[in-house]
Amino acid sequence: MVEAIELAPDYYLSNFRALVDFVVARYERLLSAAELEFYTKFEALELDSQRLYVRLLSRKGVPSSRGALFRLGKLNYAEIDDLAQAAHQLVEGGLLQRDPVLALHEYLPLFSKAELLALSSTPLPQSLKRPAVEQALLQQESESPALQGALTAADTLLAVQAAGHFETFKLCFFGNLNQDLTDYVLRDLGLYRYEKYPLDGENLPFQSRAQIDQHLRYYDCLEQLETALEAGAEEIQALAEQLPDGIDNDATLHRRLDRLRLTLARQLERLEALEAADQLYQCCARPPARERRARIAVKRGDIDTGLVLCREILAAPHNEAERVFAESFGYRTAKKARRLAGWQPPAKYQPPTETVTLPPAPERVELLAAAFLEQASPDVEAGQLAHRCFYVENTLFNGVLGLYVWDILFSPVPGAFFNPFQVAPSDFRTPDFYPQRRAVFEQRLAELDSENLAQRVWRNYREKYGIANPLAAWEALPEPLLALALARIPAEHWRRIFERLLGDIAHHRNGLPDLILFPAAGGYELVEVKGPGDRLQQNQQRWLAYFARHQIPHRVLHVEWQQP
Known part of the structure; x- marks a missing residue:
């Protein structure tokens, strides 16, 4: 049975510092001047400011063009003695921006519906849904600009800066941008014990800055994925063209790029953009690219190409699922086209x-x-x-x-x-x-x-x-x-x-x-x-x-x- 462990109130700061220290110790030569400056600025902060910055960096906040937004008056962390002073030092150090100048629609999500109703220059019905309240306030601002000042006067607004630099640190540490400091918490709580393995320079995954930049670019494209899939074929093809080329010997990046291309190509198929889908599948080295190409060829009436692709798979399958597909699809296609020479029905096993x-x-x-x-x-x-x-x-x-x-x-x-x-x-x-x-x-x-x-x-x-x-x-x-x-x-x-x-x-x-x-x-x-x-x-x-x-x-x- 795992013995319960009580974490220190600022355990997250220890974990953050361990992460950035680990990355600097191993990747300093690959970090940009701005990323190293971010690290130096953070190290120079007083403890309360470090705690506040990591707290805000770890929270979602309200997205804006100036960074994730927070209201100082809504922050409450027992382990931080003076929030206002901690925030002031972060502003002075360039890691927070106070009351950034933004379009009104970026400020509104920070406030509750009741607060927005109270700030309205003309009475609005309490029964209005929030989107209608926001629309009314935007209309008021267009006619008589004053609301933005009222919102910033109601509370100090803070925008987190340099979050993009921390993305590089996370990438170097985790190898992806999907994980967070929770792994440390699990370790600290005793929920996981990890094997010890060498992490010397020769075996580090990133060996060049170009490699890091291509991974970051991949994640930028990944953020655009849902929007492109919903927008249509042209946007999907445009996103595919933005993908990085990949780095020799970086199998991780090539896997990720293939996975993204497969997703884009599959949506092109659904949109009946079959030629564009086939071209994108040809850029993929992993299953099910050849399977999808065979299906597209047969769907377009090109039986010869479909059967050739099935034979290519059978000659050198990437995995068993791909082989099983080629046996089944190839046989069914050949049978339907009356070209059964060389094709046998897949064997079916009946277990006892x-x-x-x-x-x-x-x-x-x-x-x-x-x-x-x-x-x-x-x-x-x-x-x-x-x-x-x-x-x-x-x-x-x-x-x-x-x-x-x-x-x-x-x-x-x-x-x-x-x-x-x-x-x-x-x-x-x-x-x-x-x-x-x-x-x-x-x-x-x-x-x-x-x-x-x-x-x-x-x-x-x-x-x-x-x-x-x-x-x-x-x-x-x-x-x-x-x-x-x-x-x-x-x-x-x-x-x-x-x-x-x-x-x-x-x-x-x-x-x-x-x-x-x-x-x-x-x-x-x-x-x-x-x-x-x-x-x-x-x-x-x-x-x-x-x-x-x-x-x-x-x-x-x-x-x-x-x-x-």
Whole structure:
């Protein structure tokens, strides 16, 4: 059980300072003069001013052309002794702007409806909705400009400055602009313990200023995404042209750019701008770009191009899902066009299936099925061992893999780790994860035998227990389960399952069977449970077909409810 930890009132300041200090210590040569000046100005502030600035920087505020807006009179932080003095020092240091000159419509969201009604030069009905109140005030201001002065007189308005510089610091620290200082809070509360890995200069993800700028430009484009998608084809194409080119050896940036291009191209498809969509898909190196191009070609009546693309996929699929698409779509297209030469219908695997009838109960159907399978054990009183059945779903094989390859997961691959608080390398759920470490993974799998597996798993289980690992859910790996699994499952079966997991972790880490049964007579069996009306999902079907190809024992257990 995690012991409760009380955070200091200004814990956020310690976290902020640790972040910016970390970035300056490692990336000072890549930071701009303005970014370093921002850091120097902040360091020179008194504690209360630092606290206030980080508080405001961490809050959303009201967006404006001069920065996020706040009302001084609405701020209340117990750990800041003199808010007005703290704000004054920030204004003097250029990190806040007092009462910025703005258009009236930018000020209005700072005030409540009641306050706006009170400031109106002519009485307005209380029943008016807020948008109508704001519209009335804008009309008044256009006829007799005075309201803006009344608003600024009502309270001191503050606009946060230099927030864009902090974006660069966040990018360098987190590797993205989606995370925040919450990761520190989780660490401070003891909710996460992180593995220690080297963060030396050679392995830092950013090696040039141009690289940082291209990532920042990508995020600028990402902010424009929703607007472009709603605006239409021309705006989508214009946004696509603004995307950075990418940096050699920066797989993270190329993945992000591909993901954004795929989103833009998909919307072009929906808008029937098929040629523009196809051209954008051609700029993408990752799935499902070739799939979408094949669909577009067939939709436009170009059967030859569609089938050629399917054959290209089958010759070198990026992942299993892409291969399955090419087999199915290619065959259906060839059949419809009466060009079946060289095309075969995709094989469909029917797993062994059993149906049982159980009394309805509030427990999960998987747990009821596990209890049923255990009750089918031999007579324990006669001295025979009982069946053991565990609900494992996606936790057992992922967890054992995470323990077996722990050192490889956290090895210092260039660009994998941005900061000390990562549960996984940054490329963990991407197609680049396995190729980046192919040689060491292949060596580890080649040396896998029952003794080697058990030794590594138990050593890491004892030494690393509780440390965050992207594959290991500690609470789902009780020692009795691990002991039986390592003793009963043959090394070859572990190897085959690990190979498939590592080949495409993002897609294959899910869909594994619900239960593992350890019969009294020995061995094991994987059991997928389906309740009334439930059907096998595609990822589950693919796992079951894989088990069949490699003689891994499995079956599907359908549960029906007893009728009263």
